[in-house]
Amino acid sequence: MVFINKNTKVIVQGITGHQGAFHANEMVKFGTNVVAGISPGKAGQNVNGIPVFDSVEETLHLEPNATMISVPAPYVKDAFYEALDAGIKLIYVLTEHVPVHDSLEMISVAKTKGVIVIGPNGPGITVPFDSKIGIMPNHIFRKGNVAVISRSGTLTYEIVKAITDSGMGESTVIGLGGDAIVGLSFTDVLKELKNERRTKAAVLVGEIGGTAEEEAAEYIKSEFHKPVVAYIAGRSAPPGKRMGHAGAIITRGKGTAESKIKALNEAGVEVAAYPQDIPSLLKKKLQ
Numbered sequence: 001m002v003f004i005n006k007n008t009k010v011i012v013q014g015i016t017g018h019q020g021a022f023h024a025n026e027m028v029k030f031g032t033n034v035v036a037g038i039s040p041g042k043a044g045q046n047v048n049g050i051p052v053f054d055s056v057e058e059t060l061h062l063e064p065n066a067t068m069i070s071v072p073a074p075y076v077k078d079a080f081y082e083a084l085d086a087g088i089k090l091i092y093v094l095t096e097h098v099p100v101h102d103s104l105e106m107i108s109v110a111k112t113k114g115v116i117v118i119g120p121n122g123p124g125i126t127v128p129f130d131s132k133i134g135i136m137p138n139h140i141f142r143k144g145n146v147a148v149i150s151r152s153g154t155l156t157y158e159i160v161k162a163i164t165d166s167g168m169g170e171s172t173v174i175g176l177g178g179d180a181i182v183g184l185s186f187t188d189v190l191k192e193l194k195n196e197r198r199t200k201a202a203v204l205v206g207e208i209g210g211t212a213e214e215e216a217a218e219y220i221k222s223e224f225h226k227p228v229v230a231y232i233a234g235r236s237a238p239p240g241k242r243m244g245h246a247g248a249i250i251t252r253g254k255g256t257a258e259s260k261i262k263a264l265n266e267a268g269v270e271v272a273a274y275p276q277d278i279p280s281l282l283k284k285k286l287q
Helices: 018-030 057-062 073-085 100-112 153-165 186-193 212-222 257-266 275-286
Strands: 009-013 033-038 050-053 066-069 090-093 116-118 124-127 131-134 143-150 170-175 201-207 228-233 270-272
Touching: 009 018, 009 057, 009 073, 018 033, 018 066, 018 131, 033 057, 066 073, 066 131, 073 090, 073 100, 090 131, 100 116, 143 153, 143 186, 153 170, 153 201, 153 228, 153 275, 186 201, 186 212, 201 212, 201 275, 212 228, 212 257, 228 257, 228 275, 257 270, 270 275
Parallel strands: 009 033, 009 066, 033 050, 066 090, 090 116, 143 170, 143 201, 201 228, 228 270
Antiparallel strands: 124 131, 124 170
């Protein structure tokens, strides 16, 4: 199992907000073990049966080991350090527009402590019908052997649904986040999937900007021997124009769709022209 399983005990920081309350409830419906919510000044309340506490420290008797942070961007860093100081080992940041310098600081500190960070500004992580931390729609999943690692939220859902509708299913789905600075990378996740028995193939959903896909291609070429297929969004984007995500910007000829596709092809990864082509490429690779 990669990063989470049915025994993972999850808290939600910002549970009394609209997003926090709605997605905590959806996570519980999916089977996630949500043990508590945090909302300063609202201790003693409950959200859909989930008890609310004033601080992360007050939940430690419940032994949480993962959190979803759903608080406004200016308060993310405080919530992050509160979770880190309490010994939480996996921190998922749902919030978008987190200041870049905050993200840089949080992620570098987390690395020194061996804490996994997912996001900011991504849809989270789902292990079908074991656990979900994040905002992915419950109904699109089917348990299977294909891992999906993605920089895009909505494209993740589209591709997962296409895999499910084709009769296959997913082992793990991770949305890395669309910001320029995020915690987990494609390569980090591939390293975890390398020896994970449930996963037989992987799908990378990339987009223009940065060099994460090229770095993943290098790793696949040398270390990762399971079948991989990919899709790259933003092929028609003009240089220097930000497309959708903060991370989706081409600078000085780096981060183009062409450079990513070339690197992936050289690593033996077939890149789909359209998201709906992913299932047929997978079936071909898995035969």
